Amino acid sequence: MRPTTKDLAKAAGVSLATVDRVLNGRSGVRKKTIATVNDAIKRIGFERNQIAATLARQRAYRFAFAVPRSGGEFLDEIIERIREFDRVGRAEMIETEVIRIDDRDPHEAARTLGRLSPDKIDGIAIMAPETPQIRDALHRMRERGIETIPFVANQQEDGFVGIDNRAAGATAGRLMGRFLGQRQGTVIALTETTQSRDSLERRLGFDGVVNRDYTNLRVLPTLETHGDPGRTRHVLRNALDAHDDVVGLYIMGAEARTPIEVGGQLNAINRLVVIAHERTLSTEAALRSGEIDAVIHQDPGHLVRSAVRILRAKCENRSTLASQERIRIEILIAENL
Amino acid sequence: MRPTTKDLAKAAGVSLATVDRVLNGRSGVRKKTIATVNDAIKRIGFERNQIAATLARQRAYRFAFAVPRSGGEFLDEIIERIREFDRVGRAEMIETEVIRIDDRDPHEAARTLGRLSPDKIDGIAIMAPETPQIRDALHRMRERGIETIPFVANQQEDGFVGIDNRAAGATAGRLMGRFLGQRQGTVIALTETTQSRDSLERRLGFDGVVNRDYTNLRVLPTLETHGDPGRTRHVLRNALDAHDDVVGLYIMGAEARTPIEVGGQLNAINRLVVIAHERTLSTEAALRSGEIDAVIHQDPGHLVRSAVRILRAKCENRSTLASQERIRIEILIAENL
């Protein structure tokens, strides 16, 4: 039989109350006693029964996902997965909710986060640009006892859930090079805004591979669409007009729908190797139809489940298996959709 | 507050004992009463608290993974993931164990499975060839009340956990075609044994794509290694001698180490596009060194966690979210390892 708290109390020569105080980090225990209990934990191999602990808490874990108010298909997909998780999670006493924050107004976003109280929420996964205001708000949340982790954005932070965007860019670069083979020419790189760290990282990774291993290719400075179809058409047409040897298109942003549409209309896409990011209804359809050649993807379901596992582990101050939590950089083509 | 069994009893106008009988499928309840309770469940949106239910069972779930006695690196990897899961699972009252079965002796395998009693085990994931003896043994296990699911092998069975091998082969075929570009020549396909259904499916998928879309390529009949380095060297050398235009090598089996080694020794691999299955220490190293170009993979951690989720859901007669349980066909290259 697995040792219980009762066994632990006996082994440590203390009462259940003290065991409880130590296990849950409550105050009013001498350092020496804490050490005694910890020794006993190791000695008898005690491990808290999380099932019983969760039940005894008398309330569900409540986790929030703070996501931008504006977003494309990929964000919709993530939100759908959060809601899906919520449905099955309730039976395991985990409730999840989506909180929208305004990524264009850092002050308002910080205020929204500031309003969250530990009474209503145990942890939060944040998908937001790293502005000083947000950073401050997060710091204050942690002080109030709310666990936080960066989600999809801000990979350099601790406990990040998401992919290594630099490696993702390198992956795209490798595929671009290999798919183009001996062909010589220009590659267009497109994103919503070059301000975003994700785009920067991806571009760095992409260039790293292409410049080193595919000297037959030349990558143009990144074009910006600002998510605007008109502007997308404009910059794309300009680039195609200016270079008659365009052979590849790398769509770096999460919103590939408009570039694909515009590319198709310009009748350019059929001759190009096109690589985009994130599986959405649009990129999936484009993969099937052959309009694009590969998609670099991170699984939204895994993202959500991993974030919840990590938040929960933090609440129970456990550690997690890093190997289990690394989000894969997936390569999708028509055949493995 | 979520409705509890008590609320359900009140809503259905029956006692807690009857609610328990219905929820857990015990005998001695009239059909009409069962219907009344089920109606009430829907009406008030009752959902069993799995945390409390698990605790009240007074014992952990015990799941087994039946895997072949002989196997290569990929099997080792899977077993390692099972043990890893076991360590974290115990805190959630899920115990897992590995059972070795002799895949060369179906009778002995069936006997091993036959010895398993519902007292000692709640469910089992089986990775074994589909012989009549095994099929019988599984049938009898289910009758005894042990849940079973096919694992990695036998994808056509219900509840299968693993990848669609035909699609995996098609994925390999597409990559082979794209990586070779305009090059013309012969492609070698290699496996341990063509008797295995996995190999057959992969070959079918591979051929489907290559024969249709890459007429510049010709795929030779599948070579068999029987897992023997000597034989591998022999058949590979023969094939390379017989065809001076070999441009690609497709290693279909799970054990790629020997073919990669032999190919390297024959000094052939550097000129070829090589695609293998399953990430292992060998294929990972070969990807990094450039000896192979891509690996088609299924994540062992996901395989194990998914199998456990499905077995547990079956024990609690719940349904699972199919979308969450589909094992991805992953494409690995050096950049997204």
Next chain:
DNA sequence: GTTGATCTGAGGTGCGTACCTCAATTAAGC
């Protein structure tokens, strides 16, 4: 109406932990 079988209710115990109160003990400062 009786008998026997079938169904249902009432009530209990226990799982392993969280979280609470209050009294008792021990340590620390003077």
Next chain:
DNA sequence: GCTTAATTGAGGTACGCACCTCAGATCAAC
């Protein structure tokens, strides 16, 4: 040694459900 504060123990209740017993109700067949 005394006072005060810090530490510890004892005991309780609760979570939502599984699983048990036994008496009482209901039903069907005769």
